[in-house]
Amino acid sequence: MPPKRKLRILISNDDGIGSQGIMALGRALSRIAQVTMVAPEREQSTMGHALTLHKPVRIFHVGSEKNLDMWATSGTPADCVYVGLRYVMKHKPDIIVSGINRGVNLGNDAYYSGTIAAAREGAVMDIPAIAASLDYHYEPGKKGSYSFDWAADYIVELVKNLVENPIPPSCLLNINFPNVPAGKVKGVRVARQGFRIYTDKVEARHDFRGKKYFWLGGKYAGFKQIEGSDCEVLDQNFISITPFRIDLTQYDYMETLASWVPDPHQKGSAGTAKVAVPISHRGLQSRRPRVAARAAALKPAAVAKADSEAGSKAGSKAGARVQKATSKKSKTKSGASNAVNKAVKRSSPKTSARKKSSTRKKK
Numbered sequence: 001m002p003p004k005r006k007l008r009i010l011i012s013n014d015d016g017i018g019s020q021g022i023m024a025l026g027r028a029l030s031r032i033a034q035v036t037m038v039a040p041e042r043e044q045s046t047m048g049h050a051l052t053l054h055k056p057v058r059i060f061h062v063g064s065e066k067n068l069d070m071w072a073t074s075g076t077p078a079d080c081v082y083v084g085l086r087y088v089m090k091h092k093p094d095i096i097v098s099g100i101n102r103g104v105n106l107g108n109d110a111y112y113s114g115t116i117a118a119a120r121e122g123a124v125m126d127i128p129a130i131a132a133s134l135d136y137h138y139e140p141g142k143k144g145s146y147s148f149d150w151a152a153d154y155i156v157e158l159v160k161n162l163v164e165n166p167i168p169p170s171c172l173l174n175i176n177f178p179n180v181p182a183g184k185v186k187g188v189r190v191a192r193q194g195f196r197i198y199t200d201k202v203e204a205r206h207d208f209r210g211k212k213y214f215w216l217g218g219k220y221a222g223f224k225q226i227e228g229s230d231c232e233v234l235d236q237n238f239i240s241i242t243p244f245r246i247d248l249t250q251y252d253y254m255e256t257l258a259s260w261v262p263d264p265h266q267k268g269s270a271g272t273a274k275v276a277v278p279i280s281h282r283g284l285q286s287r288r289p290r291v292a293a294r295a296a297a298l299k300p301a302a303v304a305k306a307d308s309e310a311g312s313k314a315g316s317k318a319g320a321r322v323q324k325a326t327s328k329k330s331k332t333k334s335g336a337s338n339a340v341n342k343a344v345k346r347s348s349p350k351t352s353a354r355k356k357s358s359t360r361k362k363k
Contacts, residue, residue: 006067007033007163010093010122012080013101014044014114017062017072021100021134021148028152029097030067032160036093037062038084041072045103049117050076059083077118085125095159096122099132100148104176106230107194107223110244119172123246128162129172130155135179135234150182154239170246176230178237188239194229197221 009029013022017039029035041060057075064070071088073080081096098118105113119131134151158175167173178185199218207213223231230240258273266272 007095007159008089008091008093009033009035009159010081010084010089010096011035011037011039012077012084012096012098012118013039014047014077014098014118015102016040016043017070019102021102021132021136024148024152025097025100025132025155026068026070027065028149028156029159030065032156033067033094035068036084036089037068037070038080038088039070039072040077040080041074044076044114046112047076047078047114047117048112049078049120051082052076052079057083059087077114078121081118081121085122085127093122093127095162096127096129097132097155097159098130099134100151100155100177101131101133102136103133104135104234105131105133105174106176106234106240107196109196110174110193116172116174116244119174120244120246123170123172123244126169128167130158130162131172131174132177133175134177137179151177167243168245172244174230174242174244176234176240178234178239180237184237185239186237188241189228189233191230191233191240191242192226192228193242193244194226194231195224196231197223 011022011026011029013019015021017037019039022037022039026035026037038059052075057073057079059071059073062070062072069088071084073083075083077098081098085092096119098115101113101115105115110116113131113133115133116131119129122129132151132155134148136148154177155175158173162173197220199221201216201218203215204212205215223229223235226232230242233240254275254277258271258275260270261273263269263272
């Protein structure tokens with residue numbers, strides 16, 4: 001059930017505090033929640049999940065609007081969420097939203113994205129998290145005319161539904177919006193993670209002192225044709241949503257791996273390793289009770305009561321069926337027992353006669 005108080009939402013990004021996307025997001029969410037914005041003071045794209053541990057991180061209060069408090073840091077996107085949770089916010093947020101990023105975060109981009117890293121930092125703390133990106137062709141130094149508002153409005157509706165339908169612990173939703181006006185969006189699809197292709201390149205140059213320096217990366221060159229992938233779905237002008245989990249274990253390979261890794265005490269030996277966790281657990285199975293508990297806690301009282309009554313009725317019906325079946329079995333056993341006794345009596349006339357004569361003598 002949604003909290004009676006106003007929702008608390010922490011937002012961040014990797015484009016920086018001054019980006020159009022985070023401002024549109026913050027103002028839209030402030031209509032339904034108390035929003036705290038903690039974002040990098042400058043762009044931190046492709047920073048991944050880096051934390052600043054070997055130099056100080058500075059934080060500045062930028063300003064406030066109705067239901068929106070804005071802070072900037074000198075750190076990475078993950079730093080922003082880390083500091084936001086432990087210093088800026090006085091209470092734990094209900095949801096963390098990162099974005100809206102200018103440019104998509106699809107497929108293998110997830111491993112480099114600062115936008116997704118900010119959301120992941122929240123998911124690590126078991127806080128429901130969303131990473132949002134728009135297929136927006138940004139040119140540095142040129143102010144774009146494309147609006148983030150419709151994507152921000154969609155996230156508001158998504159957050160409302162998420163409160164009623166909690167996602168599993170240690171999970172985040174990666175959402176990408178197509179580069180079309182809102183009216184031309186075909187719909188929304190829950191998709192799998194795809195794979196984007198780039199012309200990987202290292203370009204060497206020389207500075208004015210003659211020393212070499214390098215530019216890394218290349219141009220986007222398409223995506224692998226994977227049916228139902230986030231890349232494919234977005235290319236068809238659907239909104240793409242992919243659930244990501246923190247646990248990266250490949251469970252279906254554990255038994256195979258255990259069959260060939262070498263033994264540390266015997267050279268040339270293999271196959272002695274054991275899988276520490278039962279293969280049947282498949283990662284998130286052990287967390288299902290926690291998910292069920294959270295779902296029960298957030299379920300509206302009327303629904304919970306209806307579920308309880310339905311369960312009670314179902315239990316009564318099941319009990320009646322069991323009792324009826326037991327009664328039938330009992331009658332069947334009783335009938336069979338009587339039939340056996342009669343058969344024994346017919347097959348043993350002398351025994352019956354002896355019993356009768358013995359009874360007469362006693363009398």
